Amino acid sequence: MKPIWYFVGLILFLMGLILVVSGISLLSSGETHKTVLGHTYPDLWWGSFMTLSGLIFILVNRTKTV
Template sequence: MHDEDQIPIWLFIGVILVIYGVLIFGAGLYALISPPPPDARVALFDLHADVWWGFFMTVIGLIYVVRFRPRHHAPRPPVHS
């Protein structure tokens, strides 16, 4: 088995970060559009941590996905000794 044929675990971690980031970012944007009533808000609601962390996770996940994506290399010619 060759290392070139294996898919790195970091690709899957990147995909998971992108999925979670998009979900958290979407939930944060929804909270911006229709905020909960003032008595039901969490502390520091005005900082919109879900928007920031969702964006951050999505960007980091995309970096991992691009960096560790599988690449198809042209087959090397056989080496004669």
């Protein structure tokens, strides 16, 4: 059985990727979010952080079984 940490990595990676793609598409259109602090593109930097964290979990646990 794959360890739980592998699945944690997968879901963080997938969700982070969706946020990054969504943030990049808005950035490339030249618009900003209308929320408070939206001009800092929190989806982009937080999504990148999630993607990276997920990737680390996946790589560390990709061959492990419990």
